[in-house]
Amino acid sequence: MKDLAENILLGDKRAISKGISLVENEEKYSSELLKKIYPFTGKAYRIGITGPPGAGKSTITNCLIKLLFDKGYKIGVIAVDPTSPFSGGALLGDRVRMSESGLLKDVYIRSMATRGSLGGLCKNVIEACDVLDASGKDFILIETVGVGQSELDIAQTADTTIVVLVPESGDSVQAMKAGLMEIADIFVMNKSDRDGADLIVSTLINILHLKAPSENKPDIKVLKTIGTKNEGIEELLIEILSQKTYLENTGLLKTLRKEHLKRKILDLVNNKLHTTFWNDENRAILFKSIDLISEKKIDPWTFSEEITKK
């Protein structure tokens, strides 16, 4: 364990893989590792990339990786694969495209499966980012399909969140769900040479105008890209870096990360309270009582008071 943490700090690829597997499988020693590497986290800038299926998130991630690599940065990538429990996963096409950059030195790419059919970012993704962060990466890209809970989870660790949309109405309509509207720092209209792109871009800009500007965040930008032609990616990176500089210079990055930290601690504590409370005994009590409560023989308030009093 001591060696593992040390080797992660040295940026050893094999150690990074082992560390992520450790936190991914929630093994007994994972919090031990996380405690050890925690002092060395916080240097990497975390970029979340989300959006509906087929929006071209992987392509854009790939382009960003190459661009960041060309500038000499060290990059870690967590690609959350919503469908497959197998490494490599069902989205093989995407992964193959990504492995093109995966071969580069100083780029670490890892697929993680989500639990539950709706996809979403599992909690451990944040901890996998901690591993990459401690290993000395400058940028961490977290790519995930925006469905269910994931967009909120991604916002809980990303310094900048990019929402990728496409002109196809079915997709973008799906993507416009409030969750995505709330968390985006940058909207990217990908495949922007297709019909309807400009209409969605202007609708987006209109909706954003209705929102009060946040004092704690840079202004939300809407950019156009054509991922497959590598068009607009340079502009996207410029905007990311400009938001990064803004957050750093104003001290807002520190504030933002303190908020993330507070959420993380509340989650850890609440999880601990729930798992401690909902042990076999109390679960059996609820299971046995639910029919009685349903038949109005006990009421939910009395039941809750009694079960928490014990």
Added chain:
Amino acid sequence: MKDLAENILLGDKRAISKGISLVENEEKYSSELLKKIYPFTGKAYRIGITGPPGAGKSTITNCLIKLLFDKGYKIGVIAVDPTSPFSGGALLGDRVRMSESGLLKDVYIRSMATRGSLGGLCKNVIEACDVLDASGKDFILIETVGVGQSELDIAQTADTTIVVLVPESGDSVQAMKAGLMEIADIFVMNKSDRDGADLIVSTLINILHLKAPSENKPDIKVLKTIGTKNEGIEELLIEILSQKTYLENTGLLKTLRKEHLKRKILDLVNNKLHTTFWNDENRAILFKSIDLISEKKIDPWTFSEEITKK
């Protein structure tokens, strides 16, 4: 208190108002009242009506009230007003229109303000429904703007959830957010004589076809209405009643309500655990420690373990 519960059970309007005010303001005696009336709940059928602002939810609610009233049913209505802390509220136009039916005998209409700018159904709305339920209503309509968390909250108490949409792209795009897709039992395309209505209806039907049918729910229907002309409301009510009969005959209503009950109890217990835990002392500890944790002098895992161990 004893008198209040008794008078609520008798259907006394003044007692109902007082009871709802009690649970709305979370007064000391509210759980005492809720315990008393709980055995008499479960008879009313709860219909949630949600959708984006301006979709015509109030108009449709009004039409449904009249139709149900004509059939001799007793009706309770909770209209969640997202903007105003004043009774009557900022959506005065809507409320005025609703008061037309509010004057009818056996119809009880109540506006409740939400807390927090994002609107959403506050927890106490469910408890206000319990008061109406115990008072002998046959149907309870819960009308709320679908923003933020409200659509999930409404699904947590409604037996049937109606999502109202309109053809205007800005609105319907807003409304299509995943939350609404997940909870709708019936989609209503209101103002269906306007341009684009048919396109959205067919898009919706397409998206619904992609979803696996649920074994625990009737098939999701998409209906068209023109609320201001009272068109399509009869068909809407027929669909509601047909879903009700289906749920009752298959025993699924019981299962659904047991699920709602379980969620309610988990919420009550978790709330109790959190409020008990996050007392002044522990909050002060977190507040004092967050800088130390942020500066990596303590790690979040050790902190959470230590604070929960005490």
